[in-house]
Amino acid sequence: MKRVVITGMGIYSTIGKNVEEVHNSLYNGISGIGIDLKRIDDGFRSPLTGIIQRPDLKGMLSRRMRIGLPEQGEYAYVATLEALKMAQIDEDFRLKNEIGILYGNDSSAVPVINAIDIVREKKDTMLVGSGSIFQSMNSSITMNLSVILKLRGINFTISGACASSSHAIGMGMILIQQGLQDIIICGGGQEVNAESMGSFDGLSAFSMQTDDPTKASRPFDRDRDGLVPSGGGATVIVESYDSAIKRGAPILAELIGYGFSSDGDHISVPNLDGPTRSLERALKYANIQPENIDYINAHATSTPVGDSNEAQVLYNIFGSNTHINSTKSMTGHEMWMGGASEIIYSILMMQNSFIAPTINFENPDKFSAKLNISNKRIEKNIDTFLSNSFGFGGTNSSLIIKKVK
Amino acid sequence: MTKADIIEKVNAFLIDEFEIEEDLISPDATFKDELGLESLDFVDIVVIIEREFGFKVKGEEIVNIRKLSDLYDYIEKQVNFIT
Numbered sequence: 001m002k003r004v005v006i007t008g009m010g011i012y013s014t015i016g017k018n019v020e021e022v023h024n025s026l027y028n029g030i031s032g033i034g035i036d037l038k039r040i041d042d043g044f045r046s047p048l049t050g051i052i053q054r055p056d057l058k059g060m061l062s063r064r065m066r067i068g069l070p071e072q073g074e075y076a077y078v079a080t081l082e083a084l085k086m087a088q089i090d091e092d093f094r095l096k097n098e099i100g101i102l103y104g105n106d107s108s109a110v111p112v113i114n115a116i117d118i119v120r121e122k123k124d125t126m127l128v129g130s131g132s133i134f135q136s137m138n139s140s141i142t143m144n145l146s147v148i149l150k151l152r153g154i155n156f157t158i159s160g161a162c163a164s165s166s167h168a169i170g171m172g173m174i175l176i177q178q179g180l181q182d183i184i185i186c187g188g189g190q191e192v193n194a195e196s197m198g199s200f201d202g203l204s205a206f207s208m209q210t211d212d213p214t215k216a217s218r219p220f221d222r223d224r225d226g227l228v229p230s231g232g233g234a235t236v237i238v239e240s241y242d243s244a245i246k247r248g249a250p251i252l253a254e255l256i257g258y259g260f261s262s263d264g265d266h267i268s269v270p271n272l273d274g275p276t277r278s279l280e281r282a283l284k285y286a287n288i289q290p291e292n293i294d295y296i297n298a299h300a301t302s303t304p305v306g307d308s309n310e311a312q313v314l315y316n317i318f319g320s321n322t323h324i325n326s327t328k329s330m331t332g333h334e335m336w337m338g339g340a341s342e343i344i345y346s347i348l349m350m351q352n353s354f355i356a357p358t359i360n361f362e363n364p365d366k367f368s369a370k371l372n373i374s375n376k377r378i379e380k381n382i383d384t385f386l387s388n389s390f391g392f393g394g395t396n397s398s399l400i401i402k403k404v405k
Numbered sequence: 406m407t408k409a410d411i412i413e414k415v416n417a418f419l420i421d422e423f424e425i426e427e428d429l430i431s432p433d434a435t436f437k438d439e440l441g442l443e444s445l446d447f448v449d450i451v452v453i454i455e456r457e458f459g460f461k462v463k464g465e466e467i468v469n470i471r472k473l474s475d476l477y478d479y480i481e482k483q484v485n486f487i488t
Contacts, residue, residue, distance in 0.1 A: 062424070063422070063423060063424050064443075064445070064446070067449075122455075122461075124455075124461050126448055126451045126452070126461075126462070126464060127451065127452050127455055127461070128452075129448060129449050129452045130445040130446065130448035130449050131449075
């Protein structure tokens with residue numbers, strides 16, 4: 001099987017609009033969480049959300065290209081441009097070589113709602129406009145970016161709830177290992193708006209700690225009371241080692257393990273068995289032992305049950321020594337984008353030899369007390385890390401990545 | 406509404422919303438070859454006509470519109486109830 005590496009990464013998130021800004025936020029433990037007043041008006045239980053500004057793409061993309069892009073597509077586009085630049089892949093290269101795209105996305109609420117509102121009011125479907133259908137579909141990001149970037153390889157979207165983009169990277173890895181593709185743009189996009197989050201808010205899954213929004217997302221902390229929804233776009237360029245060497249591209253890291261599983265249990269409450277099998281499969285895939293993992297980027301979203309179940313699984317497999325954090329303490333839960341963004345966060349930590357703090361981790365509960373989690377930044381060399389992503393329906397994904405020396 | 410008003414409004418949305426260069430706009434300019442519009446763009450022209458001129462376009466009514474002057478004439482007939 002071919003070796004698979006990452007040659008570029010780009011991000012547009014609530015803690016920074018590019019890799020450099022995000023690195024700074026991770027290093028200094030800066031939160032991207034705030035209050036959305038619209039959610040108060042709309043009767044949400046929680047107005048907490050990641051705060052993000054939409055990029056202005058006028059002048060960068062033609063009208064035809066812009067009107068098909070939904071909000072999360074804009075984030076994905078900006079992130080992908082940064083990743084392609086880092087990987088030294090320009091349009092000329094894309095025209096001469098077959099490049100694929102596998103992106104995680106699992107909703108596009110606003111264009112769907114807007115279209116239905118227009119049809120109900122006007123009783124004329126043509127008045128919805130021509131961009132709506134391309135914004136509305138789950139595959140919106142891949143269908144748009146493949147056209148904008150003239151991609152001619154594999155092209156589809158993976159919808160696996162909050163593990164979507166982790167699975168996208170895992171599937172990209174397998175395709176490249178098999179020799180079916182040389183380069184695949186992998187990543188995830190997540191819309192940030194009230195419309196897409198109302199039904200989730202209604203499940204009482206979101207934190208209500210509004211006094212200081214930056215303290216609301218508190219993974220593994222005893223006083224956590226729910227997640228904070230967030231989003232943006234994150235892209236990694238997944239490439240065969242041979243192709244990267246041949247091109248003289250920068251090699252940021254090597255993908256060595258992908259684990260997956262399904263709980264086969266409850267639709268929203270994770271169990272212990274599913275994540276355990278995903279982790280064990282990833283370790284077996286990478287052919288390494290738990291003690292070879294220097295750092296784990298936990299899924300840990302700050303929900304009471306999810307974090308305690310993951311803590312038990314991590315303790316059972318890795319014991320008390322392995323460094324663990326949850327970058328969601330700063331970013332909130334980036335959902336469809338989270339698997340890919342957390343790979344980028346972890347690579348940044350690996351490149352710069354630190355483990356970002358789990359901010360707001362003030363008091364452990366009985367399960368997290370057994371784990372090596374810190375609310376302070378730790379300066380530490382990382383050779384190999386693991387990143388977990390779990391989602392509704394019990395879909396689990398674990399990726400293992402190592403430094404290429 | 407005068408023909409001049411219609412022409413001004415149509416030209417304005419072609420320049421502002423469709424980002425068509427002003428010097429390309431003339432009554433004889435063809436939508437497809439000279440203004441670079443495609444069939445999807447006509448859906449958005451229908452949306453803008455409803456917003457700017459207050460009537461709904463039926464898809465089959467605009468199939469014969471090839472030049473800008475055809476569009477001016479079509480809108481003029483609709484807004485002034487000339488059949």
